[in-house]
Amino acid sequence: MSHSAPAAPALGTDLTQSPHGSNGNGKAKAHWPIVLAAVGVVYGDIGTSPLYALNECLINTPGSRAVAALGCASLIFWSLIFVVTIKYVLFVSRADNQGEGGIFALLALRPKSETLLCAPILFILAGASLLYGDGLITPAISVLSAAEGLKSVNPIFTPWVLPLACTILFALFWFQKKGTAKIGGIFGPVMVLWFATLAVLGAIQIVQTPAILHALNPLSGLALLKSHPVAFVGILGSVVLAVTGAEALYADMGHFGRPAIARGWYGIALPGLALNYLGQAAYVVRHPDDLTNPFTAIGPQGHYGILLVLLSLAATIIACQALITGTFSLTRQAISLGYFPRLGVIHTSAEHEGHIYLPFLNWMLGLGSICLVLGFKSSGALAAAYGIAVTGTMAATSLAFYRTTRYRWEWPRVAAVPLCVTFLLVDLTFFGANLPKFQEGGWLPLLIGGFILTIMVTWKRGRAEILRHILKQDIDVSLIVSEIEQENIHRVAGCAVFMSAVPKGTPIALLHHLKANRCLHKTVLLLTLSVEGVPRIPKEESVHVEDLGGGLWRVIARYGYMDTPNGPTLLAQLAAHGIEINPRATTYFFNRETIIPGGKARMWPWQKELYRVLSQNARPARDYFGIPPNQIIEMGLPVQL
Structure with missing residues (x-):
């Protein structure tokens, strides 16, 4: 993402003024x-x-x-x-x-x-x-x-x-x-x-x-x-x-x-x-x-x-x-x-x-x-x-x-x-x-x-190594859409949200779900939450939606580092993009990482062990995103670091 650079102050500039105007965060005066x-x-x-x-x-x-x-x-x-x-x-x-x-x-x-x-x-x-x-x-x-x-x-x-x-x-x-x-x-x-x-x-x-x-x-x-x-x-x-x-x-x-x-x-x-x-x-x-x-x-x-x-x-x-x-x-x-x-x-x-x-x-x-x-x-x-x-x-x-x-x-x-x-x-x-x-x-x-x-x-x-592991298993989502269009996958009513670490390819949780059940909800969202290097993202610019065909949609939700992501609130925003969803009747699919030592990750052995401990004790992503626990299904994801 590109950032707008604050203007460089010229020689003689009043240094009590911000390059953004009065103060840089929208407050016109210091009452x-x-x-x-x-x-x-x-x-x-x-x-x-x-x-x-x-x-x-x-x-x-x-x-x-x-x-x-x-x-x-x-x-x-x-x-x-x-x-x-x-x-x-x-x-x-x-x-x-x-x-x-x-x-x-x-x-x-x-x-x-x-x-x-x-x-x-x-x-x-x-x-x-x-x-x-x-x-x-x-x-x-x-x-x-x-x-x-x-x-x-x-x-x-x-x-x-x-x-x-x-x-x-x-x-x-x-x-x-x-x-x-x-x-x-x-x-x-x-x-x-x-x-x-x-x-x-x-x-x-x-x-x-x-x-x-x-x-x-x-x-x-x-x-x-x-x-x-x-x-x-x-x-x-x-x-x-x-x-x-x-x-x-x-x-x-x-x-x-x-x-x-x-x-x-x-x-x-x-x-x-x-x-x-x-x-x-x-x-x-x-x-x-x-x-x-x-x-x-x-x-x-x-x-x-x-x-x-x-x-x-x-x-x-x-x-x-x-x-x-x-x-x-x-x-x-x-x-x-x-x-x-x-x-x-x-x-x-x-x-x-x-x-x-x-x-x-x-x-x-x-x-x-x-x-x-x-x-x-x-x-x-x-x-x-x-x-x-x-x-x-x-x-x-x-x-x-x-x-x-x-x-x-x-x-x-x-x-x-x-x-x-x-x-x-x-x-x-x-x-x-x-x-x-x-x-x-x-x-x-x-x-x-x-x-x-x-x-x-x-x-x-550790997160970078996990992402590298996920990208190695990447499958083009067009193959999934092709399977759907050939009616090889049974469709059921409702909406499913599959969390994706990157805004491309097919989430591993979706692949595991199709392999195990050979069925799919009529509306499927491939959701990526992207935190960017700005404090906040304006609401009207925070969601990007792409129709992949076959009832699949790729949704990229952009957040600033001062924002707190919330799954149900995000789904309510999708109505403006033509996707009508009942947030209370939506199922969220997450990967649950299991760290296995002995891999070739570019980390010291003690770092791998520390990351395993941190990963086990970190708050689950489902809780951090404010998603009701009765709407969540977790899929196992063993990762060898």
Whole structure:
């Protein structure tokens, strides 16, 4: 399929505008209700970083805390400007796939010349895999860091921090089955209140120490790194905690539109974050001997301090919610593009296609997050495991963005290379700065990412081998039509749908059915479901019908990777093509694969065994396509890999 390439921005173009018009997904204006909703969903993760980011920087910076505070605040501020504002808001967010963002959106825009598992695609898949580590760690560190605020209010609460964090995490993941729409209405106002609180707390401290504004000079941060070359890695490894969540800005773009996300960043999130980080640093400059977390130190004390803890807990829950739903969306895209085994997908909203719930994935994330809280016991310990996943995904996004600038926007190398190399150098610098954390917990996201990447590659390669096996047994459908016209096959009333992996030849299930029964329904559909590299296919363009003769029809149903196929709904659409079918009186024929080892498939023996296990435990295609189980007949399909 050919994709329409976004227009390449000319020199001097207003980079606040999308090449698709206003925002690339059809929303003409960023009305403030949409902006508030975007703030609630998109900036939850990055908005809760002040709870721990500057404190971790100070811990990893030797020497005077006052000098360290000034330099770290400068590094954090300019990281927010370069990574979030310049890279993601100004540039990467423009690389949308029909309005949808995220690393899989860019993967779907790959050049046709690239093979399915070439080196660039493997690198991008590795970045996507690391997002699962981020999805596991973010709820744990966010909730735990907020719960630790109770200790600053009164040390008597210290024994309750871990039980409280685990209870909140359990409740959060249990509530996912209710759907995000149940609580989505309060996300925006709560996060706006949170960012306003950050701004006010920071501004109060800045007024008392205006000299902290020297941190706005990037030379202050560079001077800190120059004066502590040995601690260079530790400092940058902590600074990156301030930009976690930048990938969510891009991934959730399709829900709100680019203008709403940009306006929310410039008008609400960035001012609140910048003021708070500067305010924390200002407090440390005045109180260099106070070793408490500067975020809790600048907050109100006593009963008002409890209110801040409750607000921070609410903000972290929202941050976790955004990342959980993002992981759900990422997984559905991977399933649709053929990189992940089918899982159960439940739609929790009739109005919003993107509101989904994946039970198995949800409880795996929930169990993993609770285990991390119990295993690491503090947000500081978890911070060591955090940066690798985030920076690895950022680097993969930079590579994918380069492919878009060159092959979709057709930028010349002289424009694309310097920009993308700059992005990649910053990403890899942050990634390298986090590698020394490997033994302290950095191995965890790499282990999770490696496991997910192995599943993706094995599943994709295994499906390709299955398809190759099916094509080897292909029989021209005209031979079946000829048999029908010669009346050698008895016809019975009703409609039969035979699922076909490719839009040509004869489905193996149909051949087995004719061999066993020598009869056929009067209406026969050879149905192929094709998932293409765009988010959604317009309804009027989604179905192609071809009359093969003899009551046989070939139907090709096209879906985007954000769509969910549904068999009965599809059959209802065929009336517009002259095929009158009663969906309730239709029989669906599927192949049931049985993987047999010992074949000549181009896979390692361990990959064949892993694919067999994945195939056995993947959700059956009949369930994934929403077909009633009492209308299904399965035919055995032994495949020797």
